[in-house]
Amino acid sequence: MRNVPLTVTVNGRTLTATVSARMTLVDFLRDTLDLTGTHIGCGHGVCGACTVRFDGVPVRACLILAASAEGRTVDTIEGLSQAGHLSDLQAAFMAHGGLQCGYCTPGMLLMAHDLLADNPHPSREEIRQALAGQICRCTGYGPIVDAIEAAANAMAKGAS
Amino acid sequence: MTGPAPAVRWPRLVSGRGRFIADLAVRGMRDVAFVRSPFAHADIVSVDGTAARAVPGIDAVFTHDDLAPFVQPFRGTHALFEDLVAPEQTALAKSRVRHVGEPVALVIGPDRAVCEDAAELVEVDYAPRPAIAGPEAAIAEGAPAIHEAAPDNAALTMHAGTDAVDEAFAEADVVVEATFAFARHTGVPLEPRGLIAAFDPSDRSLTVHHSHQCPAAMQQAFATLLGLDAHRVTVICPDVGGAFGIKQQLYADELAVVAASVRLGQPLRFLADRLESMASDIQARHHIIKGRLGAARDGTLLAIDVDDILAIGPYSQYPRTSLGEGRAMLSCTAAPYRVGAVRARSRAVFTNLGMAGHYRGVGHPIATAVTEGLLDKAARALKTDPVALRQKNLWPQETGPNTTALGTTFEALPYGPCLDALNAAIPSQSLEAWRDSVRAEGLLAGFGHAVFVEMTSRGPAFYGDGRVDVSTRDGCFIRLEPSGAVRVSASVTEQGQGVETAVAQVVAHTLGVPLDAVAILTGDTAVTTHGGGTWASRSLAAGGHAAWQAATQLKTEIVQIAGVLLQAAPKTLDVKDGAVVDRADGRVRMALAELAATCHFRPHHLPDGRQPALEAVASFGPFDAPFRAGCGVQLCAVTIDPDTGIVRVVRHAVAHDCGVVANPLFVDGQLKGGIAQGLGAALTEQLLYDEDAQLLSGSLAEYKMPMAPEMPDIEIIHAGGDERMDEDAPPRFVGVGEAGTAGAPAAVQNAINDALAPRAAELFEMPATPERVLAALNRRASV
Numbered sequence: 001m002r003n004v005p006l007t008v009t010v011n012g013r014t015l016t017a018t019v020s021a022r023m024t025l026v027d028f029l030r031d032t033l034d035l036t037g038t039h040i041g042c043g044h045g046v047c048g049a050c051t052v053r054f055d056g057v058p059v060r061a062c063l064i065l066a067a068s069a070e071g072r073t074v075d076t077i078e079g080l081s082q083a084g085h086l087s088d089l090q091a092a093f094m095a096h097g098g099l100q101c102g103y104c105t106p107g108m109l110l111m112a113h114d115l116l117a118d119n120p121h122p123s124r125e126e127i128r129q130a131l132a133g134q135i136c137r138c139t140g141y142g143p144i145v146d147a148i149e150a151a152a153n154a155m156a157k158g159a160s
Numbered sequence: 161m162t163g164p165a166p167a168v169r170w171p172r173l174v175s176g177r178g179r180f181i182a183d184l185a186v187r188g189m190r191d192v193a194f195v196r197s198p199f200a201h202a203d204i205v206s207v208d209g210t211a212a213r214a215v216p217g218i219d220a221v222f223t224h225d226d227l228a229p230f231v232q233p234f235r236g237t238h239a240l241f242e243d244l245v246a247p248e249q250t251a252l253a254k255s256r257v258r259h260v261g262e263p264v265a266l267v268i269g270p271d272r273a274v275c276e277d278a279a280e281l282v283e284v285d286y287a288p289r290p291a292i293a294g295p296e297a298a299i300a301e302g303a304p305a306i307h308e309a310a311p312d313n314a315a316l317t318m319h320a321g322t323d324a325v326d327e328a329f330a331e332a333d334v335v336v337e338a339t340f341a342f343a344r345h346t347g348v349p350l351e352p353r354g355l356i357a358a359f360d361p362s363d364r365s366l367t368v369h370h371s372h373q374c375p376a377a378m379q380q381a382f383a384t385l386l387g388l389d390a391h392r393v394t395v396i397c398p399d400v401g402g403a404f405g406i407k408q409q410l411y412a413d414e415l416a417v418v419a420a421s422v423r424l425g426q427p428l429r430f431l432a433d434r435l436e437s438m439a440s441d442i443q444a445r446h447h448i449i450k451g452r453l454g455a456a457r458d459g460t461l462l463a464i465d466v467d468d469i470l471a472i473g474p475y476s477q478y479p480r481t482s483l484g485e486g487r488a489m490l491s492c493t494a495a496p497y498r499v500g501a502v503r504a505r506s507r508a509v510f511t512n513l514g515m516a517g518h519y520r521g522v523g524h525p526i527a528t529a530v531t532e533g534l535l536d537k538a539a540r541a542l543k544t545d546p547v548a549l550r551q552k553n554l555w556p557q558e559t560g561p562n563t564t565a566l567g568t569t570f571e572a573l574p575y576g577p578c579l580d581a582l583n584a585a586i587p588s589q590s591l592e593a594w595r596d597s598v599r600a601e602g603l604l605a606g607f608g609h610a611v612f613v614e615m616t617s618r619g620p621a622f623y624g625d626g627r628v629d630v631s632t633r634d635g636c637f638i639r640l641e642p643s644g645a646v647r648v649s650a651s652v653t654e655q656g657q658g659v660e661t662a663v664a665q666v667v668a669h670t671l672g673v674p675l676d677a678v679a680i681l682t683g684d685t686a687v688t689t690h691g692g693g694t695w696a697s698r699s700l701a702a703g704g705h706a707a708w709q710a711a712t713q714l715k716t717e718i719v720q721i722a723g724v725l726l727q728a729a730p731k732t733l734d735v736k737d738g739a740v741v742d743r744a745d746g747r748v749r750m751a752l753a754e755l756a757a758t759c760h761f762r763p764h765h766l767p768d769g770r771q772p773a774l775e776a777v778a779s780f781g782p783f784d785a786p787f788r789a790g791c792g793v794q795l796c797a798v799t800i801d802p803d804t805g806i807v808r809v810v811r812h813a814v815a816h817d818c819g820v821v822a823n824p825l826f827v828d829g830q831l832k833g834g835i836a837q838g839l840g841a842a843l844t845e846q847l848l849y850d851e852d853a854q855l856l857s858g859s860l861a862e863y864k865m866p867m868a869p870e871m872p873d874i875e876i877i878h879a880g881g882d883e884r885m886d887e888d889a890p891p892r893f894v895g896v897g898e899a900g901t902a903g904a905p906a907a908v909q910n911a912i913n914d915a916l917a918p919r920a921a922e923l924f925e926m927p928a929t930p931e932r933v934l935a936a937l938n939r940r941a942s943v
Binding site: 020022030031035036037038039040041042043044046047049076077078080081084086090093094095097099100101102103104105106109124127128129131132133134135136137138139140141142143144145 | 166167170171173174175176177178180182271273347348349350351352399400401402404433434655656657658825826828829832833835836837859860861865866867868869871873874
C-alpha cells in the first residue's frame with residue numbers, strides 16, 4: 001500500500017508523518033497520534049462519534065482519508081480542555097447527565113461547541129437539529145439538550 | 161451523600177480520556193479479522209487459507225480444526241428445562257453455518273486492515289441449504305429443519321396458566337383479539353464488542369480486557385471451555401460504551417480469539433466493526449403473538465389468552481439460553497391486573513437469523529404491549545375510559561403480595577398510585593382537549609397509557625437451580641486508608657448507568673465520609689468479589705445492599721476502635737463527614753484520618769492489643785423473593801400525518817416506583833434512555849432480513865434508531881414517595897433499567913391506535929413505519 005507524507009496541525013500543534021494512502025483520519029488520530037478520544041461507532045459516517053473539526057468545520061473523521069488533511073487543521077476532543085480544566089460545555093454535560101457511557105460524548109461535544117460558536121443562544125429545537133447527525137444510545141438526548149442549553153446560558157453570563 | 165452526583169468516570173469521559181478496549185494496548189498485541197459466513201444456512205465443503213497465509217505480515221489463519229484442541233464446544237442448556245433443544249456450538253463453525261455472520265475462520269496479523277485483506281483471500285466452498293427467515297417460516301408445514309434434534313425447529317414450548325380460561329371466555333360479554341408482530345432488534349451499544357486476550361504460556365494465566373457486563377461469568381466460561389484454572393483467569397472490563405444486554409453472554413467469535421491467544425501464546429485484539437455487530441450481536445424481540453381478552457360489560461377482566469412464537473437464532477445462547485424472553489412473557493403478561501383466568505404459551509423456534517438472547521427489558525416490552533394493547537381495544541369495545549378500566553382491574557397495593565393468574569407472585573406494588581400520579585400531572589381531559597384541537601387541523605392524534613411491571617435483581621433460583629454458572633450476588637470490599645479515605649472494590653460493573661458511583665454513594669452515606677473520600681474500582685475479577693455484574697437491573701439492588709452491609713461492618717469496627725482511643729462507649733459514637741462524632745450532639749471527637757493513621761502506623765498504641773483490620777466485605781443476592789419488582793405507567797401522545805403515515809411523538813411521560821432513589825441523575829437517565837430505546841422499537845428499529853435470511857440492515861443507516869430531533873423531552877414523575885436510605889436497615893433499591901423499554905412501545909402503540917380509531921383502523925405491528933401506518937389506514941379495523 002502506497003505511503004504519503006502528511007503535514008497537519010492537530011489541536012494547534014503542527015506535525016509531519018508518513019501515512020498509508022488508505023488510512024482514515026480517525027485511524028491516524030487514534031493509532032498514529034494516540035489521540036484516542038475520537039471514537040469509532042460505525043465507521044460509515046452515520047453515528048457521529050468520530051466528529052472532529054476540520055479547518056473549523058465538523059466532519060466525520062471515519063469518512064476522510066488522513067492524506068486529505070495535508071495542510072489542514074484538525075481539532076479533537078483532547079483540545080477542548082486544558083490541564084484538566086473543563087469547558088462550560090463539558091461541565092454542563094456532567095451536571096445534567098448529558099452522558100452515560102461516554103462513547104458518543106466526544107462527537108457530541110465537538111458538535112455542541114460548533115453550534116454555540118455559530119449561535120450562542122440556540123433554542124432547544126435548534127440544539128436538537130444541530131445534533132441530528134449524532135447518535136446517543138444511552139441518554140435519550142434530552143439531558144444533552146439540557147446541558148447545551150445550560151452551557152449557553154453559563155457562557156452568556158460569563159461573557160457579560 | 162446520596163443525590164445527583166455526576167458519575168466518577170465522567171470527568172475523563174468528557175475530556176477524551178476514556179479507556180475503552182480500542183484505547184488500550186498490550187505489548188506484542190496482534191489484530192484479527194474474521195471470515196464470516198455470507199450464507200444463512202450452508203454446509204462448509206472446504207476452507208483454504210493458503211493464499212491468506214501468504215500475505216506479508218499474516219501470522220496465522222485458523223479454522224475450526226486448528227482451534228478445536230484448545231477449546232470445547234458449548235451448549236446453552238438449563239437444568240429446569242430438560243426439553244430444551246440446545247444444539248452444540250463451536251467457536252469457529254465446524255462443518256455447517258447457520259446464520260449470516262457466523263465465524264468460519266480467524267485471520268491474525270499486524271493490523272485490522274491487513275487482516276481484512278488476507279481474510280478476503282480465504283477460500284471457503286459452501287453448499288447452501290434452504291434457510292428459515294422468521295417465526296412463521298420456522299413452523300410452516302414442511303419447513304426444513306435447522307437441527308436434526310429439532311425436526312419441527314422448536315427449541316422449547318413453555319406454558320403458564322390453565323384451560324379454565326376457555327370457560328372464562330364463555331362468560332365474557334366482550335371479547336377482543338389481535339395479532340401482534342414485533343420486529344427483530346438488537347441493542348446497538350455505540351462501542352462495538354471487543355476484547356484483548358493475553359495468554360501467558362509460562363504460567364498458563366489468561367488476562368482478558370473485555371467490553372462486557374459480566375466479567376465473572378466470562379472468567380467462569382473461559383476457564384471451563386479452555387480448560388484453564390479459573391483463579392489464573394482474569395477478566396477486566398474497562399470503560400464500556402453501552403451494553404444493554406448485548407455484552408452479557410459468551411460470543412463464539414470472542415471465544416475463538418481467546419482460544420487463538422492460548423494456542424499462540426500471544427496477545428490478540430478483536431474489535432468488532434459495525435457490520436459484523438449487526439450480523440453477530442445478540443438479537444431479540446422477534447415475536448408473533450395472538451392475543452385475546454374477555455371482559456364483562458362492567459369492565460371486569462375475565463380472561464386473557466396469549467400464544468407467542470419467538471424466533472430465536474440457530475442455537476440456544478450460551479450460557480444463559482435464549483429462553484428469557486419467553487419466560488418473561490409468561491410472568492409479565494397481564495401481571496398488573498387481577499384477571500379471572502389467564503393462559504399463555506410461548507414457543508421458541510430456531511431460525512437462521514442472528515443469535516438471540518437478552519436485550520434490555522427481556523420480554524417485558526412484548527408482554528406489556530400485548531396486555532395493554534388488548535386492554536385499550538377492550539376499552540374501545542366497551543366504550544369506557546381506558547384509564548378507568550385500568551383502575552378497576554389493577555391489583556390494589558393493599559392486598560399484596562399478589563399471585564397472578566399465571567402463577568407469578570409479585571410484592572405489593574403501587575400500580576394505582578402511579579396511575580393516579582400520572583393522571584394528576586397530565587389529566588386525560590387535557591389530553592382529550594389537545595387531541596380534539598389537533599384533529600380539527602386534519603391530522604390524526606391520539607394518546608395512550610401503558611401500565612408496566614419490571615422484574616429486577618433476580619435471585620439464585622433460576623440460574624442456580626438451572627445449573628447455569630452465573631452469579632446472582634454482588635459484593636463490596638471496603639478498606640480504610642491511612643489518610644482516612646476509603647477504597648472500594650465492587651463486583652457490579654459500569655456501562656454508563658452510574659451504578660459504580662451509586663455504590664460509592666451508598667458507602668459514603670453509610671460509613672459517614674464525603675463522596676470525594678471514596679475511590680471505587682469495578683470490573684476486575686482479580687480484585688473484586690465473584691459477582692453478577694450488570695444484568696436485569698440488578699446492580700444497585702444487589703451491589704448497593706452489599707455496599708450498605710460492608711460499610712455498616714466497617715463503621716462498627718471504626719466506632720469500636722474510636723471507643724478504645726477516646727475511652728467512650730462505642731454506642732455513644734458515630735461517624736459523620738469523615739470524623740468520629742458524639743452521637744448525642746454531633747461534636748467532632750476525632751478525625752477519621754487520625755484514627756486510621758494510628759491504626760496503620762502506630763497500632764501498638766491501641767490499648768487493647770487488637771490488630772485492626774479496617775476493612776470489610778459483604779455480598780448480597782436476594783433469597784426472599786425471586787426478584788425485586790418495580791412498576792409504573794407510561795403515557796404517550798402522538799400525531800399522525802394521514803397522507804405520509806409519519807408518526808410523531810409529541811409527549812411522553814412516566815410515573816414509576818423504584819424504591820430509594822440513590823441518585824436521581826442516574827434513575828432519570830435510565831428512564832429516559834430506556835424510553836428512547838422503547839420509542840425506537842415502536843417506530844423505527846428493525847433488523848431486516850430477506851426471505852433467504854440474508855441480512856439487509858448491516859449499517860446504522862438501515863437500522864434506524866431515535867435521533868435528537870424526533871425525541872420528545874420525557875417527563876418523569878417519581879411516584880414511589882420520598883423513600884430515603886435508613887441508617888439501620890438495608891435500603892430498598894429496586895432496579896429501573898428495564899422500565900423505559902418495558903412500557904414505552906405499548907404506550908406508543910396505544911397512542912397510535914387511539915389516533916387511528918376515528919378512521920376505524922388499527923395497528924399492532926412494530927415498528928409503526930409510515931408504510932405500515934398507511935397500510936393500516938387502507939385496511940381498516942378487523943372488528
